[in-house]
Amino acid sequence: MPRSTRVALAALAALGLVGAGIFAGTAFAGDQASGKADLAAVPASDFARGMSYEGLQRKSGGPCGAGLFEVKGTSPVMCTHGPDSAPAGLSVKQSVPALAAAASSAQALAVCEGDGTSGRRVEVLYIHGSSSRYSQYLETFRSLAEGVDTIFNESAKETGGERHVRYVTETVNGACRPVVRDVQIADSALNANDWAPLLNAVKAAGYTRTDRKYLQFVDANVYCGIGGLAGDTKKSDSNRSNTGPEYARADNGCWTAGVAAHELGHTLGAVNNNAPNASGFGHCTDEWDVMCYKDDPSVTVRTVCTARSHDERLDCNHDDYYNTNPAAGSYLSQYYNVADNLFLIKGGTTQPDPNLARSATASASYTSSWESVNAINDGIDPPSSNDTVNPRWGTWPNSGQQWAELQWSGNQTLKRAQVYLFDDNQGIDLPSSWKLQYWTGSAYADVPGASGYPVTANAYITVTFTQVSTSRLRVVLQSNGTNSVGLLEVKAYAS
Template identity: 85%
Template sequence: MPGSVPARRRLARGSTTRIAVAVLAALGLVGVSAFAGTALADDGAGRRADLTAVPANDAAKGLVYDGLQRRPAGPCGAGLLEVKGTSPVMCTHGPDAVPAGLSVKSSVPALTAAPPAAAAQSLAVCEGDGTSGRRVEVLYIHGSTSRYTQYLETFRTLAEGVDTIFNESAKETGGERHVRYVTETVNGVCRPVVRNVQIADAALNANDWAPLLNAVKAAGYTRTDRKYLQFVDANVYCGIGGLAGDTRKSDANRSNSGPEYARADNGCWSAGVAAHELGHTLGAVNNNAPNASGYGHCTDEWDVMCYKDGDNVVIRTVCANRSHDDRLDCNHDDYYSTNPPAGSYLSQYYNVADNLFLIKGPGGGNPQPDSNLARSATPSASYTSAWESVAAINDGIDPPSSNDTVNPRWGTWPNSGQQWAELTWSANQTLRRAQVYLFDDNQGIDVPSSWKLQYWTGSAYADVPGASGYPVTANAYITVTFTQVSTARLRVVLQSNGTSSVGLLEVKAYAS
């Protein structure tokens, strides 16, 4: 991207104990035991390492570990760190070292806005109304001194540079992916919104991420359908990002939800650093990946997410072209491919190219027509029991049975008669197929006597045309195909059986 700074980190973190633990974990040799109050790893040869150890700070490299802790039995497991003092618990791979050419203690220069006669810069692809659904929201975070006006063009351009990195990398496997930003129209073109967020100087400059995170949350940036890309006007870190460490190949993967936060401080305001930290929040790099370092990165260069992040980590040059340092996933076998081969790691485990915060184009292994469009819709209902949740109908969780007692459900007890639940999108969707999973708890909520699908024509609801049928089946998805419709709303209408109530566990919608 014109004016962007090459963005990589090349310095090791330097913790022999931590490296040893990760190697043992990767080999499946870690056994946690208690010894003098400390969790230890045993490699089978009598050697023990502290599983709770956190590396020492190296502030010049942006490696600040204050406020981070390791709890192998906690929500982040043995492979990640916890940010102390945040709720809910936030997991992270830890801080990233500053790349060559940048300095944690020196702010990058601001870009100048393009002259009026120049062609307006724009995101390559924007979607919908710019705010609805899962989106990445860019935040400029500062204290009592603000440089928002001076750096606004810089932040927009860097965010657009992140989008370029994701899409150019998708093209390498025949696909198309764009970051779904919160957007606005600027000089007639679509550009990322940059929020101006002021917090206390003490929280901004703390050698601990938690005070800043808590201040940003207090300012209202807590949406579960947001990843927050933070450009922070401080000189503490180079970058740091949340990482769920969830390897499940499912829309329910924790990397598909928020709020989650990626941070780049002013010495590392660059497209590459921003793409790296955002990449962590989107699920890169899981520690069971083929070329994983064990700390959220990869070891096969050149690659945005790869670098030597520990003393004993060995880096191999697999993609010889150094320009791939600004692209994702060398050979597309670790964390990002739009067309993973059958039987490969990415065909079986989580793939960042499937992340629901990305706009999926027509090419590649997970094209939009085959994706579950319900995940990007807003659910609503005629009535919801106080202890149930209408959000359950499109949370992406496949129920184990119609009497699912573990996951969220939508139910209407004690109401009977006709009830409905619907999905609403910010723009019309092309639909030809839906799947519905009925709720039946044998305690007042039963499968309906009948049900059907309706769509919004723009002025009224109508039954979907050419429906293949509406069987009443428990403990399985019911698939209904119909003549293609273009609509912003899809409704499931259920008629209760006598005096019983009705409910749904999941609704999926597809373009084909």
């Protein structure tokens, strides 16, 4: 982030106009959905915020009768929860920058299945008009799709399971990665304030398979995001959420993994209006959660999962729409569960995460108002040291010695750590030196027998040391001159 942008954001934060946790995920600012007392009404559009209700209608009967909108002018009938406004820190009218060419050179899907094309799959589309940025953004789209997969699987791990998005895939430099289709349509359809012209153009291009969910990265400035939602609650493989074609859309101001996961989540069946914490407008009300936010003035949102890092995960407490092992008699044991969706690759029970950092609470000497110290143990592997997609911890404009710390409720046995340094080449730079310290019970001390502290970009730095028992692990960084420092991720292990 350029210094000028940081200064502007800092000023806005001081005025209370920008939240401290600028998203790299899905803390949506709120829809202008209709009040619950008048479900037949269609709200007025607010095009500046991407809240276009043009071409949407409500009907008392039919497949979209349960509080959903119908997209007029499409066949077969398509239902949607309506448009989502941009998360804090993003603008519908300002395109997200592309990742650096080498930023995702080591990326790959954790799990691929079969020949990459057969069966139910999510297919990624880059949709543009007469002007194309396919080559510039190809790696960005691949990485964002892989980030969506991470969100789904890390959320599954919280309930002892494993789930991956079954993408249409190909082999790239020996790695399995999502295919990104290059789809050109007429500029008039691309930029219409109504979703139907774009949908019809994409269908005319052949993307109509009933065994496909289409994740659309649209090079336009109309919406932040919008997705199809069946609203089917029955617990059966015949649930309409298990069929296609279905479409999830994110425009260029909202090209993030969190927004993509949110809209794809709708196409997979989240969030049904009879769920325990449903807003009544296709979302949930128990934050932090990819699918939750205040989507109507009548809705009250509660902070139930207090770790802001869970804004990059599905289903706070796993009681509304996503649980790989719901308890007998619970809502998800009786009604539709996105974890059962046939477009996901199902795995067995997973072992506990060996990364002990995930269970710690993060704190720091200082955190820039637009960054988040919770980023250091959110479990998201960065694509590069200049990660522009995921949350980061940075200390601009402060320089000198800075630290970030993991604290557990009780002592942990530690003998290895991994650190990923943040460097945006615009004020946040690699440190001149750094080290690990642990809490002895009365003071901090350097970890004994450390294997060394190289200053390396674009990779995890692994440090082994003599085993310690401690409730706190601290990364201490010394800035390079007047530059600031930061971290993207810290992992801690017992072996």
